[in-house]
Each structure stands twice: as structure tokens, then as C-alpha cells.
Amino acid sequence: MSLQPLRVAALQGDEAVAEAVRQSGVDVVAAYPITPQTIIVEKLAEYAAKGNLGGEFVSVESEHSALSACVGASLTGARVFTATSSQGLAYMHEMLYNVSGMRLPVVMAVANRALSAPLVLNADHSDMMGSRDSGWIQVYAENVEEMYDRTIQLFKLCEDPRVLLPAALNFEGFILSHDKERVRLLDDEPVRRFLERPRPRHRLDPADPFTFGAMATPETYYEFRMQQSEAMETALHVFDEVERGFEGISGRRYGAVDAYNTDDADVVMVINGSAAGTMRAAARGLNAAGENVGVLSIKLFRPFPLEQVVSHLSRARAVVAMDRSMSPGAPSGPVSEDVKAALQATKPVMSVVYGIGGRDLSTEDGKKIFGMAKEGSLSGSRSVMYGVKV
Amino acid sequence: MSWKELEAGAVVKGGTSSSYVVSGWRVKRPVIDEAKCTNCLICWIYCPEPAIVRHQEGKVTIDYDHCKGCGICETECPPKAISMVREP
């Protein structure tokens, strides 16, 4: 397939998401503004006011209502989008399970931000990790162009009749939401063709009434949850198909994981989100100086790409898993726990907490962490709180 | 039933509650005093069940098969035309 000529623009992460949502032919947007996601909602409201948004923009009074409105809209078969962050996601928590339980393909952007108290506006992954088990597909973007691409991809993935699950696109607040980067935008037409609308099996229709998310009993509830679990497994394969299809219109493909020098490295760092790029830069610097370290970026966090993670880590001599969220009282954070579970104690996994509440992680920090891993000062089953002032 | 056979998203044909009798749930039943009722339909809006029946001629009655006895109608009725009476 020949590729369309690309429009190149300098866009903030939030703007890129809004543009992707517009191009995806969304029918209903119901969202409530919260820093650092606000630009998305502002942009979409602006599109709607100027008549450039094909769908309806619904102003709501809270995040709980935003996601509730998304449920109603999605039940009619509409393509639905929302966006939130931090406390807003926490306020949606109850509805998250209704969306996934009713198997509604809602796409949501989450500008990751730490939670109160103390009040902070900056990034960490605690918001999404707190809703980790809500049955949503979870992707972590590394840069603005990836945010744009993933938004389009996720509509395709979620609406696939084999999947029918909601998805959250995660990107760190300010670091990505407000960062202005070069984005190669696609034309509207190939995006529209890529997102052909599958017919929903049932939809809200007064002429043919159905009950959605009906009451279950101990005889059936477990089986409904099993279906969600299986749909997640299926999503892992469909994700790959979607990426291949998207490559056809954009020439871009990311994978469920991104592996840099993971074959035969002395230390492989496992990380998700924007810091992966910083850590690759750190690793490249070290490797140029004769070291042998690698970085594995987990882009698709739910469903967890288990086999790919295991295979990329199989030859590493040491593994460091990086968590941008706190899990007080736990041995280590959610990324570390998954990596440990994947490796089944075949090799030690060192666990590091970083970047909490927007604390920066530089290439120098990355080099330091690789060094600490090599000399063994990160061992122990509990996370090392990197960079905390002592 | 195997998880493979269930309808994803727990989707079932609508209207099931109309075939489900909840009268056994009640301790008290709402009784409308027709002399006080203004047919404002506030009770019809607030009733969480399909238990307030609107008749052609404008009258409002209660379908006791689908009234669970919650008493919301009594609280909301502006002229206090509904009273909750203990079931025998």
C-alpha cells in the first residue's frame, strides 16, 4: 500500500491526542477538564464549537459523570472518547469496571499524574496503577507521535469484535502532555478507512430493548470475568494485527515492547513510559564506553506481553525493573512484580522506584542505576527508592 | 454454563423485571388517597420500579406486584396523598 504524504506539525502531546480523536471520527466525547489533561478537552471543545468535530461534545459536572455518559453513548454503538488524570481517574474508578464489564470499547487518554495528598500536578503512574486491575487495556506512550498513533490504534483494537474492551492510553503529565514535538500527521481519509466501524451485536434501542450488564450470581459472575480475561489474551494478538494495519497507512510500528540491546546484555532495565527513551540514551552512552547494557520498554502493559518479555530477558545476566509508582507496604511496584512473575525466579530481578511526583530521571541517573545494578547495590527483594532525599 | 456460552457483557433481553413479582419484599404498602391526588406524576418519576401506573383518564394507581415498598413515593408526593400502610 502506498503511503499518503504526511503533514508535519509541532504539537503538544495533548493536542496530538485531540487531533487523533477528531480524525478517528468519534461520535461522543464526554470529559471533564483536569490538569495536565485539560488541553485535550479544550481542543475537542474548540473543534466542536467550530463544527470540526463530527460528533457531540458533552460537558459534564464530574469524571464519574463523564465515564457514565460514555457508557450510555457506547451502548448505542457510538464511538466514544474521554480523557482524565490523577484524582479524575480515581473518581472514575467505580465506572471503570462497568465499562469493561459491559465490554464497551471506550478509549480514554490518561495524562498520568500523582495523587493527593500532598497535592501535586506532576507525573507518576500511581493513578493508572491504582486502577490496574479494572479490565482496561493499558498502553504507555514514549513520545508525542506515539500518543497520536496509539490513539488511532486503540479505537481499532477496542472495537474489534474479538476484543470489545476499553483502553487507556497513558502518558506522563507535562513530560508528554505539554511537550511540543514533531508529529507526522496522517490525512483524515486513510484514518477513516483504517477505522471501519464493526456493527455492535446489541445496542441500546427502545424498539428492541436489552438489559446490559445484567445482574449475575455466584453461578455466573466468575464466568463473565473469565470472558474478560480471555478477551485480554485475544487482545494481545489483535494488537499485533492492528499495529501491522497501522503500519500500512503510516509506515510506523512500535511493538508491544521495544527492545534495545537486550540480547546478551550484562544488565537489562525494564521500564515503561517516557523515561524509556532517556534510559536508552543512558545505555547507548555506557555501551559506547565499553559497557553492555540494554533497555526493554513495556509499551503494552495490559494485556502483559508475557512471552515477549520472557524471551527478551532470557539472556540478560541481571534485570532491573523500574516503577514510576509507589506501592506502600508491598515488596516492590507493579512493573517489578510482573517482571518477577514472568521470570519465575530464573534470575534475580532488582527493583527500583523512580520519578515519583514528577521527580526527573536524567541520563546521568540512568547511568548511575545501571552502575548500581552491576555492582550489586540494588539487590534485595524490596524496591530501592532511587533519588529520594535522605 | 461454560464461560464460552454466556453473552459477553451480561446482555439479556429487556423487560425481565416486568415478569418478576416483588410484592413479597414489602413491609408497608403505599396507598393513594384519590381525593388528595393532583395527578402531578411526581411519584411516577421517582418510583424506582415500574409500579406507578398512569391510566388513560389521568388517574394514578399502584401495581402491587412490582411495588417493593420503599416509600419513596410517600416522601416525594407534594400534597401528601400517599401513605405507607403496614401489610397485614
Ligand code: SF4
Ligand atoms: S413504595 Fe417504592 S416501589 Fe412502591 S410505588 Fe412507592 S416508590 Fe414505587
Ligand code: SF4
Ligand atoms: S405524587 Fe402524589 S399527587 Fe402526584 S400523582 Fe403521585 S400520588 Fe398523585
